[in-house]
Amino acid sequence: MIEILKSNLKTEIETKLQNHYSEKINLVVETPKNSELGDISIPVFSIVKVVRRPLLEVVEIVREMIESSKYKDNFSEIKKISGFINIKLNRIKVSQAVINEFSSNQNYGNSNIGIGKTVVIDYSSPNIAKPFSVGHLRSTVIGHAIGNILEKLSYKVVRINHLGDFGTQFGKIIYAYLNFGDKEKVKKNPIDELVKLYVKFHKIAKDKPEIEEKAREIFKELEQKNPKYVELWEYFREVSLKEYMKVYKLLNVEFDHYDGEAFYNDKMASVVKELREKSLLKKDQGAMIVDLGEEYPPALIQKRDGSTLYITRDLAALFYRKRTYDFDEVLYVVGNEQKLHFDQLKAVVRKMGYDYYQDIHHINFGLVLQNGKKMSTREGKVVKLIDVLNEASKLSLKYINEKNPSLENKEEIAKKVGVSAIIFNDLKNYRANDIEFNLKDMVNFVGQTGPYLQYTSVRISSILKENQIDKDSIDYNYYTNDYSYELIKTIDEYRDILLKAKSEYSPSVLAKYLLTLASYFNSFYSQEKVMVEDLIERNSKLYLISIVRYILDDGMKLLGMKVIKKM
RNA sequence: GCGCUCAUAGCUCAAUUGGAUAGAGCGUUUGACUACGGAUCAAAAGGUUUCGGGUUCGACUCCUGAUGAGCGCGCCA
Numbered sequence: 001m002i003e004i005l006k007s008n009l010k011t012e013i014e015t016k017l018q019n020h021y022s023e024k025i026n027l028v029v030e031t032p033k034n035s036e037l038g039d040i041s042i043p044v045f046s047i048v049k050v051v052r053r054p055l056l057e058v059v060e061i062v063r064e065m066i067e068s069s070k071y072k073d074n075f076s077e078i079k080k081i082s083g084f085i086n087i088k089l090n091r092i093k094v095s096q097a098v099i100n101e102f103s104s105n106q107n108y109g110n111s112n113i114g115i116g117k118t119v120v121i122d123y124s125s126p127n128i129a130k131p132f133s134v135g136h137l138r139s140t141v142i143g144h145a146i147g148n149i150l151e152k153l154s155y156k157v158v159r160i161n162h163l164g165d166f167g168t169q170f171g172k173i174i175y176a177y178l179n180f181g182d183k184e185k186v187k188k189n190p191i192d193e194l195v196k197l198y199v200k201f202h203k204i205a206k207d208k209p210e211i212e213e214k215a216r217e218i219f220k221e222l223e224q225k226n227p228k229y230v231e232l233w234e235y236f237r238e239v240s241l242k243e244y245m246k247v248y249k250l251l252n253v254e255f256d257h258y259d260g261e262a263f264y265n266d267k268m269a270s271v272v273k274e275l276r277e278k279s280l281l282k283k284d285q286g287a288m289i290v291d292l293g294e295e296y297p298p299a300l301i302q303k304r305d306g307s308t309l310y311i312t313r314d315l316a317a318l319f320y321r322k323r324t325y326d327f328d329e330v331l332y333v334v335g336n337e338q339k340l341h342f343d344q345l346k347a348v349v350r351k352m353g354y355d356y357y358q359d360i361h362h363i364n365f366g367l368v369l370q371n372g373k374k375m376s377t378r379e380g381k382v383v384k385l386i387d388v389l390n391e392a393s394k395l396s397l398k399y400i401n402e403k404n405p406s407l408e409n410k411e412e413i414a415k416k417v418g419v420s421a422i423i424f425n426d427l428k429n430y431r432a433n434d435i436e437f438n439l440k441d442m443v444n445f446v447g448q449t450g451p452y453l454q455y456t457s458v459r460i461s462s463i464l465k466e467n468q469i470d471k472d473s474i475d476y477n478y479y480t481n482d483y484s485y486e487l488i489k490t491i492d493e494y495r496d497i498l499l500k501a502k503s504e505y506s507p508s509v510l511a512k513y514l515l516t517l518a519s520y521f522n523s524f525y526s527q528e529k530v531m532v533e534d535l536i537e538r539n540s541k542l543y544l545i546s547i548v549r550y551i552l553d554d555g556m557k558l559l560g561m562k563v564i565k566k567m
Numbered sequence: 568g569c570g571c572u573c574a575u576a577g578c579u580c581a582a583u584u585g586g587a588u589a590g591a592g593c594g595u596u597u598g599a600c601u602a603c604g605g606a607u608c609a610a611a612a613g614g615u616u617u618c619g620g621g622u623u624c625g626a627c628u629c630c631u632g633a634u635g636a637g638c639g640c641g642c643c644a
Contacts, residue, residue: 447592526608
């Protein structure tokens with residue numbers, strides 16, 4: 001509501017200024033950083049610059065324009081402070097508008113900006129026959145949350161898990177499996193065993209480099225669909241996927257497609273052909289490249305031996321997705337270190353003459369660090385996500401036993417709290433930054449954490465549980481005190497926050513907002529008794545906190561967290 | 568060597584994208600339960616925004632140089 005008022009006011013005053021000074025001025029209308037100053041703030045420096053009149057004179061003119069605004073009924077105070085004009089709004093009017101909007105919308109916070117638009121999101125994408133590491137966690141939860149936010153804004157979302165299920169390493173694993181693998185062991189514990197075989201392969205290859213050649217041959221035959229190898233490949237893929245599904249189930253993550261790299265195997269020849277027809281291919285040191293001039297290093301399309309590379313596969317996938325889903329945007333949730341790759345990809349697409357290179361977005365993210373270094377076990381191995389999730393659940397169970405030992409379904413709730421804590425920790429900071437992974441801080445339940453949000457929602461639930469709310473007997477006067485009004489204004493921001501999270505492709509915008517909302521609620525709660533005698537007052541407060549809970553729960557769900565009623 | 572990120576309180580991070588007194592959480596110190604959930608709240612201490620120069624009425628934000636950290640740069644993905 002306030003955002004709309006701001007933009008209406010902006011338009012109105014800009015027109016008035018244009019009439020007055022016959023100059024076009026871009027007026028800044030913002031929210032003061034300190035809410036004691038007011039609800040809307042207009043710095044007039046930019047006007048002064050254009051019209052070259054004394055500051056105080058301009059301030060006075062603008063103040064008069066605001067005073068005579070057609071929206072003036074909404075204002076309760078207009079104040080000049082140095083170069084700023086600060087407006088306080090009529091709190092009753094604001095509350096009324098915000099509450100009404102909430103009441104009349106079944107899906108508060110939504111928007112129709114995405115109607116008719118399709119966004120393809122490529123995320124998670126673990127590598128077959130390798131453990132699902134904490135490294136994949138980031139891509140998974142960021143992609144999932146962005147997808148949810150987009151759906152809330154009415155976009156059609158196509159979720160693709162671009163599995164790493166192809167490449168020379170499969171030749172190695174198949175070779176190792178056939179020559180020194182134990183079928184029973186692999187069956188029992190597929191990924192761990194396959195990793196061991198892969199490691200063993202490299203150990204042996206040190207003394208017997210000729211097996212590298214064997215592995216390459218096997219891979220080549222796999223590409224040519226040698227049924228024996230295809231069967232093994234399918235087997236590895238299946239057992240790996242089965243393991244990943246356990247993680248996805250815990251995280252509540254789903255995909256529309258699991259088309260991995262192999263899926264595009266037969267779609268690459270046409271890419272090479274098209275590049276050749278458009279005279280973009282150039283032979284260089286035996287390989288085929290697309291020259292990207294000064295801007296970027298050349299893109300390597302084809303190896304000396306004729307086989308294709310990463311970028312070729314990504315081109316094939318891109319064209320397939322464009323044909324199949326006719327996307328308006330395609331998002332690749334992939335780490336920072338691949339920035340150059342996506343820059344090259346875009347550049348090649350542009351050179352091929354497709355405008356939609358502009359719709360390709362690399363949703364980059366930083367590393368997961370522990371004590372400032374890339375996270376790994378003591379032996380230097382990758383940390384398995386499932387272990388981390390279990391550990392977090394165990395720790396939250398410990399806390400529940402301390403804080404609320406009589407709680408029912410403790411294990412189940414501990415799991416929801418622990419997993420959500422990890423998800424929230426991943427999403428609360430801007431994605432391109434590295435994140436520090438400290439289990440204790442995440443599940444410590446104190447401060448800016450997932451459990452803090454869940455706890456706040458649970459507190460509200462326990463009040464609401466026993467009470468009916470009558471939406472028709474609300475007195476907006478109860479929303480005018482500072483604590484309530486902060487809540488009203490924050491509730492009002494929800495949609496804009498989601499839109500901002502979308503435009504930045506950063507769930508952290510939402511995560512940070514939820515922390516603010518929860519914090520305002522807890523302040524409110526410590527100052528304002530809800531269960532008062534007066535029925536109208538009680539009802540008004542109950543309704544307010546029920547809205548807070550709605551947003552907390554809705555927001556947590558969008559982030560991929562679990563909503564609980566008790567903890 | 569070239570390119571891309573980043574540097575804010577002891578620690579983890581914000582800062583309306585160039586606006587007012589740079590804000591939160593953790594940690595530290597202190598206070599608040601015969602209260603609707605204290606996993607909470609309130610308060611204090613903590614800053615030359617890495618360093619220099621520039622642009623601007625105004626710079627954490629833009630330009631430039633330095634220092635430090637990370638990442639990438641033709642036959643992996």
